[in-house]
Amino acid sequence: MNLEQIYKECGAYLEGHFLLSSGKHSQFYLQSAKVLENPILAGELCEKLAQIIIAYGVEFESICSPALGGVLAGYELARASKKRFIFTERVEGVMTLRRGFEVKKGEKFIVCEDIITTGGSALESAKIIESLGGEVVAYAALANRGFCAVKNLANERKENAKLPSNLPLFALGNFDFEIYETHQCPFCQQGSKAVKPGSRGN
Template structure:
């Protein structure tokens, strides 16, 4: 029986309505706050196992899972645990994504990049570049949820022009969430002048 991922987000009050600033810089009227879902370790384990099942069924076995901090860390850790692999993460230093804390990647090591939410894939791609710079090979991308811009395995949605992930590397996710996304220069929510776009998780939100 397939998991009802949207119910997990709804039950955790993690499917938000409002005026939000996304990591890509665009605005949206909805936001997925995965941290609220993953604050329950048991649910994190369930979602990690479900995502790992898709990856195993595709015949992929990464040597390591790597996530961009901060949002992807919990999802990536649970996925690595379900796959039985090690886990590392990249983080931004003065705006530049990099690998720190003694993490190392061996030449040709097979790496899976995991985010909590895949929107355009920008942060995941930055993490992938760090991995490749160290000599690793990115064999797949994964996320708990896909915002519908990138094409995931098992979905009928087509890839949108905004997607930054490469066509030759598969993307795995548990569900598609299709929300409006606006360029901040042409955002109808901004034009109302009622609320400023916020980024949940920052400044106390």
């Protein structure tokens, strides 16, 4: 499966000058919503992701995703895995579990995103699950942006990865884009203004 080609064919592999949720800048942006707007393709991708997770022998009962970006990927992964699905969401900037969702004591979860960058949002969701007595056994995403180590891709973990190193992350592909601090961004130095195409604030 050539994930980069799929993103390009869907118009989801963007090139320009982008402001990321982390506050950093990048020349490239993965707009997974353009991939997931096709339910057949979304199902096929998450079926493949489920097969990878099962092949590694991970046992889990439920899937949780941080809204908004991770919801479609998490739901389709839950469908492919025949598991329960819930999601967390931000309320006044704080990740929260609402809408009557519950976590049982000892319930085993995979936290699923569309894209994992440093893993900050996924980690926030994991902490909520754990605070309610659940257990996070793995993380999953359609794509990894090169910071976190992916179990099935065997890439190296970078310094600013936030996901715990003792739990596996599974993904269909790895995109290792250059990311810049604002004061070091070559596009800003050329007078370009970064745009934010992501789910937060847009």
